[in-house]
Amino acid sequence: MWQTLNARRKPAMTISRIHTPLTERFGIDYPIFGFTPSQDVAAAISRAGGLGVLGCVRFNDPGELDEVLEWMHKNTDGKPFGVDVVMPAKIPTEGSKVDLDSMIPPEHRAFVERTLDDLGVPPLPDGQDRLNTGVLGWLHSVARSHVDVAMEHTRKYGQIKLIANALGSPPDDVIALAHENGVAVAALAGARDHALNHVAAGVDIVIAQGYEGGGHTGEVASMVLWPEIVDAVGSAAPVLAAGGVGSGRQLAAAIALGTQGVWMGTYWLTAAEYNLGATTESGPSTVQQALLKATSRDTVRRRIYSGKPARLLKTRWTDAWDDAGAPEPLPMPLQNLLVGEAHARISLADDPDVVAMPAGQIVGRCNEIVPVADMIEDLVTEYAASIARLDGTL
Amino acid sequence: MWQTLNARRKPAMTISRIHTPLTERFGIDYPIFGFTPSQDVAAAISRAGGLGVLGCVRFNDPGELDEVLEWMHKNTDGKPFGVDVVMPAKIPTEGSKVDLDSMIPPEHRAFVERTLDDLGVPPLPDGQDRLNTGVLGWLHSVARSHVDVAMEHTRKYGQIKLIANALGSPPDDVIALAHENGVAVAALAGARDHALNHVAAGVDIVIAQGYEGGGHTGEVASMVLWPEIVDAVGSAAPVLAAGGVGSGRQLAAAIALGTQGVWMGTYWLTAAEYNLGATTESGPSTVQQALLKATSRDTVRRRIYSGKPARLLKTRWTDAWDDAGAPEPLPMPLQNLLVGEAHARISLADDPDVVAMPAGQIVGRCNEIVPVADMIEDLVTEYAASIARLDGTL
Numbered sequence: 001m002w003q004t005l006n007a008r009r010k011p012a013m014t015i016s017r018i019h020t021p022l023t024e025r026f027g028i029d030y031p032i033f034g035f036t037p038s039q040d041v042a043a044a045i046s047r048a049g050g051l052g053v054l055g056c057v058r059f060n061d062p063g064e065l066d067e068v069l070e071w072m073h074k075n076t077d078g079k080p081f082g083v084d085v086v087m088p089a090k091i092p093t094e095g096s097k098v099d100l101d102s103m104i105p106p107e108h109r110a111f112v113e114r115t116l117d118d119l120g121v122p123p124l125p126d127g128q129d130r131l132n133t134g135v136l137g138w139l140h141s142v143a144r145s146h147v148d149v150a151m152e153h154t155r156k157y158g159q160i161k162l163i164a165n166a167l168g169s170p171p172d173d174v175i176a177l178a179h180e181n182g183v184a185v186a187a188l189a190g191a192r193d194h195a196l197n198h199v200a201a202g203v204d205i206v207i208a209q210g211y212e213g214g215g216h217t218g219e220v221a222s223m224v225l226w227p228e229i230v231d232a233v234g235s236a237a238p239v240l241a242a243g244g245v246g247s248g249r250q251l252a253a254a255i256a257l258g259t260q261g262v263w264m265g266t267y268w269l270t271a272a273e274y275n276l277g278a279t280t281e282s283g284p285s286t287v288q289q290a291l292l293k294a295t296s297r298d299t300v301r302r303r304i305y306s307g308k309p310a311r312l313l314k315t316r317w318t319d320a321w322d323d324a325g326a327p328e329p330l331p332m333p334l335q336n337l338l339v340g341e342a343h344a345r346i347s348l349a350d351d352p353d354v355v356a357m358p359a360g361q362i363v364g365r366c367n368e369i370v371p372v373a374d375m376i377e378d379l380v381t382e383y384a385a386s387i388a389r390l391d392g393t394l
Numbered sequence: 395m396w397q398t399l400n401a402r403r404k405p406a407m408t409i410s411r412i413h414t415p416l417t418e419r420f421g422i423d424y425p426i427f428g429f430t431p432s433q434d435v436a437a438a439i440s441r442a443g444g445l446g447v448l449g450c451v452r453f454n455d456p457g458e459l460d461e462v463l464e465w466m467h468k469n470t471d472g473k474p475f476g477v478d479v480v481m482p483a484k485i486p487t488e489g490s491k492v493d494l495d496s497m498i499p500p501e502h503r504a505f506v507e508r509t510l511d512d513l514g515v516p517p518l519p520d521g522q523d524r525l526n527t528g529v530l531g532w533l534h535s536v537a538r539s540h541v542d543v544a545m546e547h548t549r550k551y552g553q554i555k556l557i558a559n560a561l562g563s564p565p566d567d568v569i570a571l572a573h574e575n576g577v578a579v580a581a582l583a584g585a586r587d588h589a590l591n592h593v594a595a596g597v598d599i600v601i602a603q604g605y606e607g608g609g610h611t612g613e614v615a616s617m618v619l620w621p622e623i624v625d626a627v628g629s630a631a632p633v634l635a636a637g638g639v640g641s642g643r644q645l646a647a648a649i650a651l652g653t654q655g656v657w658m659g660t661y662w663l664t665a666a667e668y669n670l671g672a673t674t675e676s677g678p679s680t681v682q683q684a685l686l687k688a689t690s691r692d693t694v695r696r697r698i699y700s701g702k703p704a705r706l707l708k709t710r711w712t713d714a715w716d717d718a719g720a721p722e723p724l725p726m727p728l729q730n731l732l733v734g735e736a737h738a739r740i741s742l743a744d745d746p747d748v749v750a751m752p753a754g755q756i757v758g759r760c761n762e763i764v765p766v767a768d769m770i771e772d773l774v775t776e777y778a779a780s781i782a783r784l785d786g787t788l
Contacts, residue, residue, distance in 0.1 A: 212615035223638030244617030
């Protein structure tokens with residue numbers, strides 16, 4: 001496999017710990033929280049001293065998540081890890097998948113079909129059911145089942161220490177359930193007021209995600225947003241810095257700005273252990289090829305992924321939605337249902353110019369395939385060098 | 395005057411120097427470069443140990459700039475300072491102001507007139523000539539006269555140590571002229587490739603300005619852009635960090651990310667010494683009232699100020715240009731000629747909801763009117779505290 005080609009490039013780490021109150025709380029070596037949809041990457045992050053957080057949105061079947069969490073238990077040497085769900089605070093009137101499907105205008109479907117044809121994306125292999133191909137994790141009922149599975153696991157093994165929600169404060173009963181099980185609740189915030197709402201709702205940790213981050217983001221950039229949220233929530237909650245972190249210098253900047261650690265997503269997509277989507281035996285997968293060649297200017301922030309503004313890798317797929325003839329994206333959760341099959345088709349295809357992938361501007365720094373342990377070592381080593389440089393100015 | 399109401403709030407500074415190679419080069423105490431159109435603020439920055447950089451674009455008459463630089467000489471205790479001009483690398487075919495005026499479509503003029511009426515902005519006082527009211531500094535010939543005046547001054551007093559260009563690399567002969575006079579040349583860059591072009595053109599210092607900055611900005615946010623440009627230019631040029639700096643934590647982040655100092659603009663607009671535009675005897679000026687109440691979400695990035703994307707305070711004036719019926723902004727320099735009189739009218743009016751003002755997202759932190767010396771003390775004190783926090787993690 002590709003990762004075996006990448007040997008460790010450096011001697012053993014010289015900094016064995018970076019202390020912040022959050023590392024104490026979670027019993028981890030470094031204030032590095034790694035969000036990833038890949039269990040291989042999440043487990044490697046926890047093993048290397050960070051906190052791996054498994055993105056659950058791709059698990060349509062709670063049984064599949066259950067199996068993966070069991071695998072995580074067996075592959076994390078007893079180290080803590082977390083899960084990430086996608087759950088609005090207010091439970092929407094949802095109906096069945098079939099009902100929601102009927103709310104999608106035919107013009108939108110026609111545009112998606114036509115675009116996939118134009119881009120040469122093959123249909124799904126025979127036997128795959130269209131209705132079950134879309135990502136159902138965006139639906140509240142499915143996200144709720146993820147929470148239940150995770151809580152069951154933490155009662156059994158005690159390793160799941162964090163549940164993060166990508167759409168803000170989770171519902172009250174989810175927060176209460178997490179707390180009953182000794183699990184901390186984190187929520188993403190793209191603006192000061194959102195952070196204050198999270199804290200008022202009982203969220204334990206605010207993840208301040210700036211404009212440059214991958215996936216759902218607001219308008220305020222990390223340099224301004226992180227300290228603004230730190231000051232706004234004060235002692236009520238620690239803040240994790242998200243959006244634009246892909247080096248030890250940025251980890252140092254995050255701590256300098258008053259946060260207690262970093263929340264990184266894009267960084268791990270070029271980990272050697274990352275193996276989702278179309279893969280090859282001898283080299284990086286299709287999506288990794290796309291990430292490796294992207295610069296910091298090759299992302300766009302659009303509503304086409306989920307219905308809410310999210311930063312994505314700029315590809316021929318996102319370009320198509322910028323065309324004059326393209327329809328306006330639908331609201332959440334309809335947009336994701338609309339493009340669910342398209343995403344599945346794209347992820348099975350092997351064209352790096354047509355991937356559909358959330359990614360932050362830090363993708364410009366993702367220029368090689370590296371094992372997670374080395375990625376963490378890079379962060380820690382450069383962190384220490386940054387502090388030395390700062391010390392030298394006084 | 396308002397500034398006399400604001401006494402120093404703290405004991406004397408405990409950190410007398412912050413050393414980087416750039417502070418050594420310029421003989422300044424702190425790596426704090428302050429861009430401002432106000433000579434009072436620029437002089438105060440230099441007196442307090444930073445490098446004040448006077449924005450020249452507002453000087454239509456080179457004689458007026460000459461007088462102001464003379465004033466700067468008398469009010470800076472022999473400390474170094476800089477000037478900032480707005481000059482494209484390629485000299486455009488320019489023609490006279492009257493010729494350019496004829497290229498502005500009547501619909502655009504009608505929109506501006508109608509909008510000012512709707513917003514209740516009074517006409518210019520009698521005796522002010524419309525054609526000479528617009529800001530001519532955007533014209534190459536006028537910017538070039540700023541350079542000549544500045545060089546004459548530095549030959550006389552030797553205090554002008556830096557000429558910065560807001561539109562990238564200045565023309566070759568301007569760089570050569572600056573170097574002959576021992577003046578360093580700095581140029582703003584919003585992307586890695588621009589920075590490389592600047593260095594290739596002979597620019598000495600790259601100012602990496604992120605998306606969140608005020609005025610002209612690109613798409614890449616500071617957290618990602620600063621280290622990217624630092625790595626790209628390597629030892630060929632030091633980098634100043636611009637966009638999102640308004641506290642000592644952000645100064646520490648800038649140094650952590652590998653830059654040699656900060657370039658701040660928005661921060662100084664709420665200095666007690668800032669006295670441009672409509673003012674009051676007893677309190678903050680109209681524009682300062684607007685800045686004081688703005689949050690980090692109250693800016694927009696639009697082409698309406700100069701023809702190129704620039705971040706502005708979001709007001710009823712910028713909202714009007716977002717209306718469905720508003721025309722597309724014109725290219726540079728036509729757009730600035732179009733809105734020049736409007737800007738003059740707006741700046742003389744006294745409505746904080748209708749200012750036309752470049753400002754970065756850091757405006758959310760500009761919440762009080764403070765003398766420059768205190769602003770610098772705040773930066774330095776918080777900088778030291780940030781380093782102590784970083785040191786404490788190891």
